[in-house]
Amino acid sequence: MASSTLSLSLSLSLSLSSNKQQQQQQPPTPLSSFLPKPKFLHPPFNPKLISFSTPKIICASSSSSSSSSSQVMDPFVSPTQPLAPTVVDVDLGDRSYPIYIGSGLLNQPHLLQRHVHGKKVLVVTNNTVAPLYLDKVVHSLTTGNQSVSVESVILPDGEQYKDMDTLMKVFDKAIESRLDRRCTFVALGGGVIGDMCGFAAAAFLRGVNFIQIPTTVMAQVDSSVGGKTGINHRLGKNLIGAFYQPQCVLVDTDTLNTLPDRELASGFAEVIKYGLIRDAEFFEWQEKNMQALMARDPSALAYAIKRSCENKAEVVSLDEKESGLRATLNLGHTFGHAIETGVGYGQWLHGEAVAAGTVMAVDMSYRLGWIDDSIVKRVRDILKQAKLPTSPPETVTVNMFRSVMAVDKKVADGLLRLILLKGPLGNCVFTGDYDRKALDDTLHAFCKS
Amino acid sequence: MASSTLSLSLSLSLSLSSNKQQQQQQPPTPLSSFLPKPKFLHPPFNPKLISFSTPKIICASSSSSSSSSSQVMDPFVSPTQPLAPTVVDVDLGDRSYPIYIGSGLLNQPHLLQRHVHGKKVLVVTNNTVAPLYLDKVVHSLTTGNQSVSVESVILPDGEQYKDMDTLMKVFDKAIESRLDRRCTFVALGGGVIGDMCGFAAAAFLRGVNFIQIPTTVMAQVDSSVGGKTGINHRLGKNLIGAFYQPQCVLVDTDTLNTLPDRELASGFAEVIKYGLIRDAEFFEWQEKNMQALMARDPSALAYAIKRSCENKAEVVSLDEKESGLRATLNLGHTFGHAIETGVGYGQWLHGEAVAAGTVMAVDMSYRLGWIDDSIVKRVRDILKQAKLPTSPPETVTVNMFRSVMAVDKKVADGLLRLILLKGPLGNCVFTGDYDRKALDDTLHAFCKS
Numbered sequence: 001m002a003s004s005t006l007s008l009s010l011s012l013s014l015s016l017s018s019n020k021q022q023q024q025q026q027p028p029t030p031l032s033s034f035l036p037k038p039k040f041l042h043p044p045f046n047p048k049l050i051s052f053s054t055p056k057i058i059c060a061s062s063s064s065s066s067s068s069s070s071q072v073m074d075p076f077v078s079p080t081q082p083l084a085p086t087v088v089d090v091d092l093g094d095r096s097y098p099i100y101i102g103s104g105l106l107n108q109p110h111l112l113q114r115h116v117h118g119k120k121v122l123v124v125t126n127n128t129v130a131p132l133y134l135d136k137v138v139h140s141l142t143t144g145n146q147s148v149s150v151e152s153v154i155l156p157d158g159e160q161y162k163d164m165d166t167l168m169k170v171f172d173k174a175i176e177s178r179l180d181r182r183c184t185f186v187a188l189g190g191g192v193i194g195d196m197c198g199f200a201a202a203a204f205l206r207g208v209n210f211i212q213i214p215t216t217v218m219a220q221v222d223s224s225v226g227g228k229t230g231i232n233h234r235l236g237k238n239l240i241g242a243f244y245q246p247q248c249v250l251v252d253t254d255t256l257n258t259l260p261d262r263e264l265a266s267g268f269a270e271v272i273k274y275g276l277i278r279d280a281e282f283f284e285w286q287e288k289n290m291q292a293l294m295a296r297d298p299s300a301l302a303y304a305i306k307r308s309c310e311n312k313a314e315v316v317s318l319d320e321k322e323s324g325l326r327a328t329l330n331l332g333h334t335f336g337h338a339i340e341t342g343v344g345y346g347q348w349l350h351g352e353a354v355a356a357g358t359v360m361a362v363d364m365s366y367r368l369g370w371i372d373d374s375i376v377k378r379v380r381d382i383l384k385q386a387k388l389p390t391s392p393p394e395t396v397t398v399n400m401f402r403s404v405m406a407v408d409k410k411v412a413d414g415l416l417r418l419i420l421l422k423g424p425l426g427n428c429v430f431t432g433d434y435d436r437k438a439l440d441d442t443l444h445a446f447c448k449s
Numbered sequence: 450m451a452s453s454t455l456s457l458s459l460s461l462s463l464s465l466s467s468n469k470q471q472q473q474q475q476p477p478t479p480l481s482s483f484l485p486k487p488k489f490l491h492p493p494f495n496p497k498l499i500s501f502s503t504p505k506i507i508c509a510s511s512s513s514s515s516s517s518s519s520q521v522m523d524p525f526v527s528p529t530q531p532l533a534p535t536v537v538d539v540d541l542g543d544r545s546y547p548i549y550i551g552s553g554l555l556n557q558p559h560l561l562q563r564h565v566h567g568k569k570v571l572v573v574t575n576n577t578v579a580p581l582y583l584d585k586v587v588h589s590l591t592t593g594n595q596s597v598s599v600e601s602v603i604l605p606d607g608e609q610y611k612d613m614d615t616l617m618k619v620f621d622k623a624i625e626s627r628l629d630r631r632c633t634f635v636a637l638g639g640g641v642i643g644d645m646c647g648f649a650a651a652a653f654l655r656g657v658n659f660i661q662i663p664t665t666v667m668a669q670v671d672s673s674v675g676g677k678t679g680i681n682h683r684l685g686k687n688l689i690g691a692f693y694q695p696q697c698v699l700v701d702t703d704t705l706n707t708l709p710d711r712e713l714a715s716g717f718a719e720v721i722k723y724g725l726i727r728d729a730e731f732f733e734w735q736e737k738n739m740q741a742l743m744a745r746d747p748s749a750l751a752y753a754i755k756r757s758c759e760n761k762a763e764v765v766s767l768d769e770k771e772s773g774l775r776a777t778l779n780l781g782h783t784f785g786h787a788i789e790t791g792v793g794y795g796q797w798l799h800g801e802a803v804a805a806g807t808v809m810a811v812d813m814s815y816r817l818g819w820i821d822d823s824i825v826k827r828v829r830d831i832l833k834q835a836k837l838p839t840s841p842p843e844t845v846t847v848n849m850f851r852s853v854m855a856v857d858k859k860v861a862d863g864l865l866r867l868i869l870l871k872g873p874l875g876n877c878v879f880t881g882d883y884d885r886k887a888l889d890d891t892l893h894a895f896c897k898s
Contacts, residue, residue, distance in 0.1 A: 119862050164613060175684045180860040203652070205858045206679060206690045207770075230655060235624045241655045242691065321656075409654045411629040413568050 082108050086302075088309045090225060091317040095245045099225060099309050101302065105252040106136050106213075109143040115247040116141065117209045118182030121150045122174055124197035125188040126157040129215055132258050137188055137213060151177045155193070160346035162192045162232045164240070170200040184209045184247070190216035190263070191223035191350060195241070198229030202244035212246045215255040217267020217301075218351055221274075221308035222329075224249045226316040232345060236407045237337040243321055251309075253302055261387075266351030268293060268386040269332075271304050273358065274311040276379065277328045277419070280426030282307050287378070290385040327410060327430045331419040332358030335392075338404035342396040348389075355388035361420055364442040368434055370422040378425075391446055398443045531557050535751075537758045539674065540766040544694045548674060548758050550751065554701040555585050555662075558592040564696040565590065566658045567631030570599045571623055573646035574637040575606040578664055581707050586637055586662060600626045604642070609795035611641045611681045613689070619649040633658045633696070639665035639712070640672035640799060644690070647678030651693035661695045664704040666716020666750075667800055670723075670757035671778075673698045675765040681794060685856045686786040692770055700758075702751055710836075715800025717742060717835040718781075720753050722807065723760040725828065726777045726868070729875030731756050736827070739834040776859060776879045780868040781807030784841070787853035791845040797838075804837035810869055813891040817883055819871040827874075840895055847892045 085102035100111055121141055125134055130152070138150050153173040155166050174183075185208060187197035194212050201210035214224035230241015256264070268290070275283025285303075286293070292300040312329070319326040336357030340348055362379045365371045383390050392401075410417045410430075417432040418439075534551035549560055570590055574583055579601070587599050602622040604615050623632075634657060636646030643661050650659035663673035679690020705713070717739070724732025734752075735742070741749040761778070768775040784806030789797055811828045814820045832839050841850075859866045859879075866881040867888075 164617060168613060171682060171689055175682055175688055175856055178855055178860070178863075180862065181858060182861050199652075203648075203679075203689050203691060205688060206677070206692050228655070230652075233620060233624055239624055239654060240620055240652050242652060243655050406627055407624055409630060411627070412631050413629065 085111065086306055088306065088313050090245070090313045092245060092320055097246060097248050099249040099251065099313065101220075101251040101253065101306055101309065103253050103298070103302075105250055106133070106140050106254070109140045109145070111248075111250055112137075112140050112186075112211065112213075113145055113148075115209075115211055116148060116184045117247070118180070118184060119147055119149065120177070120179050120183040121148060121186055122170075122177065122179055122183060123150060123152040123186045123188055124155065124170055124193060124200065125152065126155050126190075126193055128157040129189045129193070130154045133188060133213075133215060133255060137186065141186070151179075155196070157189075157192075158346040159192055159232070159340065159350065160344070162196055162345065164231060167196055167200060167231055170196065171204060174200070174204050179204070179208070181205050181208055184211060186211045186213060187224070187246075188213045188215065189219070190214065191219045194219050194224045195229050195238070196231060198227070198244055198246065199231060199241050202229055202242035207244070209247050210244075212249040214249065214251060216259055216263050217256065217305070218263070218270060218349075219267075220251045220253075220256075220305050221267055222270040222312060224251075225309055225312045226326075227320065232341075236341055236404060237345075239407065239409070249309075251305060253298065253305065256296065256301060262349060262352075264296070265294070265386050265388055266349040268304075269351035269355040269358065269383070269388055271308050272379075272382055272386070273329070273331050273354070274308050275426070276358070276362075276421060277331050277428040278315075278426055279307070279311055280424070282311070283378075283382075283425060287382055290382060294386065324430060327417070328419050328428050330410070331421075331428060332356075332361050334405055334408050334410060334416070334418055335360040335401070337408065338401045339392045339396055341404045342400040343393050348393070352389050353392075355383050355386075356390060356392045359383065359390045360392070360442055360446055361418065363445065364418070364434075364438050365421040367438040367441055368420065370420060370429075375421060375425055394448070396447055398447055398449050401443050401447065534560065535755055537755065537762050539694070539762045541694060541769055546695060546697050548698040548700060548762065550669075550700040550702065550755050550758065552702050552747070552751075554699055555582070555589050555703070558589045558594070560697075560699055561586075561589050561635075561660065561662075562594055562597075564658075564660055565597060565633045566696070567629070567633060568596055568598065569626070569628050569632040570597060570635055571619075571626065571628055571632060572599060572601040572635045572637055573604065573619055573642060573649065574601065575604045575639075575642055577606040578638045578642070579603045582637060582662075582664060582704060586635065590635070600628075604645070606638075606641075607795040608641055608681070608789065608799065609793070611645055611794070613680060616645055616649060616680055619645065620653060623649070623653050628653070628657070630654050630657055633660060635660045635662060636673070636695075637662045637664065638668070639663065640668045643668050643673045644678050644687070645680060647676070647693055647695065648680060648690050651678055651691035656693070659693075659695050661698040663698065663700060665708055665712050666705065666754070667712070667719060667798075668716075669700045669702075669705075669754050670716055671719040671761060673700075674758055674761045675775075676769065681790075685790055685853060686794075688856065688858070698758075700754060702747065702754065705745065705750060711798060711801075713745070714743070714835050714837055715798040717753075718800035718804040718807065718832070718837055720757050721828075721831055721835070722778070722780050722803070723757050724875070725807070725811075725870060726780050726877040727764075727875055728756070728760055729873070731760070732827075732831075732874060736831055739831060743835065773879060776866070777868050777877050779859070780870075780877060781805075781810050783854055783857050783859060783865070783867055784809040784850070786857065787850045788841045788845055790853045791849040792842050797842070801838050802841075804832050804835075805839060805841045808832065808839045809841070809891055809895055810867065812894065813867070813883075813887050814870040816887040816890055817869065819869060819878075824870060824874055843897070845896055847896055847898050850892050850896065 082104055083102055085100035085105055088099040090097050105111055123137055134152060141150050142148055153170055155161060155169060185197050185201040187194040194214060198210060201208050212224040214220045227243050227245035229244050230238045233239040272286060275286055289300050293304060315326055315329055332354045336353035339353040339356060359380060362376055366376050380390050405416055415432040417430060419428055419430050422429045531553055532551055534549035534554055537548040539546055554560055572586055583601060590599050591597055602619055604610060604618060634646050634650040636643040643663055647659060650657050661673040663669045676692050676694035678693050679687045682688040721735060724735055738749050742753060764775055764778055781803045785802035788802040788805060808829060811825055815825050829839050854865055864881040866879060868877055868879050871878045
């Protein structure tokens with residue numbers, strides 16, 4: 001009973017914090033001159049797209065001074081007064097959950113522990129991330145909470161291991177460790193780990209709780225949020241999986257300090273996507289701040305992650321199971337998945353393939369007469385700033401594209417639906433109603449027959 | 450639009466039929482003298498268990514003469530006026546679905562076709578059932594409906610193939626056939642096929658529609674209803690899966706004509722279970738009619754299937770995800786799963802293991818002083834009548850039981866909860882609050898250390 005009360009009071013203090021406190025949270029090198037005024041509670045993005053529901057988006061942050069009573073009650077708040085996280089809520093009724101974003105969050109055990117169910121935890125990670133952060137996560141899970149036991153399973157790193165054989169290692173470990181339905185899985189890593197751990201949690205004993213701790217930009221801005229989980233099949237990406245929501249997503253931006261440059265840039269492909277499909281203002285901010293992002297400026301990164309999560313949370317709240325709107329988050333992904341499958345999983349990073357795929361989708365949109373050429377140029381320019389590819393590898397042919405795109409999840413009764421830009425910057429459509437010649441022309445413009 | 454209207458009018462005609470019509474549906478050799486008066490709409494079973502909700506249980510049947518207008522509108526109604534099915538509804542809000550029960554239902558294409566989504570169907574079956582019924586099912590799916598294309602995948606028959614390698618063959622076939630999200634999977638076979646096809650449908654493209662056509666007593670009275678799907682792990686049964694509901698369950702009782710005696714008896718273990726846990730009147734009916742069931746008397750079989758489905762539907766409607774009540778359907782299953790895993794999958798049929806497990810659970814209940822010895826005797830007697838085992842095989846030791854039971858899905862925070870009988874016939878509890886000595890004594894009474 002005591003711990004429930006504690007958790008409630010902490011949640012309230014996070015949600016009710018003021019704008020003044022939000023500003024106190026800025027990292028040491030503020031880039032506030034780059035940031036648009038905070039006005040997300042009345043978002044400017046395509047009002048027509050959100051007219052059929054009113055999502056709850058909370059973009060509040062709190063300082064540790066927000067409530068002295070919650071500090072007294074909380075045994076985990078350290079005397080050094082750690083920065084409180086920004087919180088973005090994903091509003092899905094009784095499956096709602098918070099995304100915590102901030103620096104040093106893995107040093108604040110109460111954030112993780114309030115979402116752990118049962119007495120046993122299985123951390124799923126890979127051989128790149130484990131040496132860097134596994135001990136820290138175990139410490140965060142167990143500090144002041146000796147009744148929890150933590151097991152871990154370390155998978156090989158890479159998209160080429162996002163398969164059933166590797167997934168079985170998670171089940172093996174869970175069963176050998178005698179985990180029961182009241183356990184919690186924790187995904188510690190990038191998108192591959194999050195997708196696999198989430199699907200394992202969905203299927204183990206027909207469903208156990210799980211927590212996402214994404215450690216790459218790609219996972220922090222996109223894949224850890226929204227409950228899409230799954231694995232690849234040799235014939236196509238993410239063809240086996242489940243919609244399964246986590247208990248929370250914990251984004252400790254400090255984990256980006258160890259991220260290779262190529263992985264960093266890969267994540268920006270998804271950040272750029274949000275701007276193109278629904279948030280022109282964010283795209284314009286990116287055009288001005290891409291150099292700061294590439295230089296890992298902490299406040300620029302924190303803002304890009306927060307704003308991306310807000311966009312993702314809003315779309316997922318409106319269309320969890322991808323009946324329509326959510327599909328727009330896949331701009332460039334149908335082309336991109338074909339590149340990843342065609343060239344071999346793990347050869348190109350997901351964001352690299354999405355970047356080239358986005359250029360192809362934008363090219364096709366222009367051929368259809370749906371956008372003007374200034375958007376085509378701006379897309380190429382920002383991707384080049386991010387050092388991302390703007391065309392597919394030469395080895396992927398038109399026929400390889402056609403073959404992989406035919407098994408894409410967005411095919412319905414034989415018709416391939418695509419996300420294409422249409423109208424001013426920040427607007428897109430999800431449609432199967434387009435001239436097939438434009439698709440053919442795009443494929444032939446970018447690759448060999 | 451036309452087909453939607455048609456489907457609605459047919460559904461209504463099924464639900465609104467009269468008792469007189471129900472009697473017309475009786476098979477040629479009526480056993481009406483054995484049957485209790487129909488009063489299931491006001492069920493006598495443990496009212497305390499259903500006090501927190503009011504499930505909708507419809508046990509209506511119709512004759513083809515119930516509505517001439519629906520006959521005129523329906524191109525599939527044959528001139529020989531086939532018997533209309535009994536319908537039991539599983540009430541789960543927007544995931545509700547009907548169970549159709551009757552003779553010759555595979556000859557009534559409209560029953561299946563009204564539940565097929567999209568233009569592509571994948572029938573999942575095994576090498577025993579395919580030669581008997583696959584052509585018939587394909588015919589039923591395509592008669593008068595040329596726009597649907599049907600693929601099939603034939604798996605090896607047996608519990609030992611309920612594993613990930615075999616499941617992957619379903620995904621391979623689905624992807625190679627370019628099935629999309631608007632396809633329908635059809636499970637044609639016993640419990641193993643239903644569980645595997647259901648899990649494949651849950652995970653393929655993160656979820657597609659599916660239909661259950663159970664062809665064994667075990668599947669018709671239990672496993673096809675309620676949405677539990679999954680596969681085995683070498684260390685335990687059904688440890689990987691999903692709760693995923695079908696669009697409908699179609700029980701054509703004619704398929705039992707080809708069922709081997711041993712499979713027939715195996716299914717009766719689950720029928721007996723319903724009587725013991727919640728339906729004393731049904732158990733008493735079984736005591737009088739087990740010989741008729743073993744002799745495959747059509748009306749006795751039809752009644753046992755219907756009443757079992759009504760019990761299952763009621764429990765599933767009240768507790769879909771097994772928070773509590775639904776676990777009672779697993780009487781004897783924790784012991785039984787240990788037998789199946791310990792002796793090797795496929796050596797004992799599921800119902801044989803459940804039968805022996807039920808005797809062990811009843812023995813333990815008696816040791817705890819929760820039931821009197823007359824119930825112990827009646828359970829042994831009815832299982833013997835059904836030619837089912839009343840003790841585990843000699844090769845399964847006390848330690849094997851303990852090891853497998855430790856990973857049972859009903860373990861919570863390390864405590865094994867069991868379904869045990871308590872009180873008069875027809876009452877049970879799901880509890881971890883029992884004297885461990887009674888469990889030890891039962892294990893030692895039935896097997897070697």
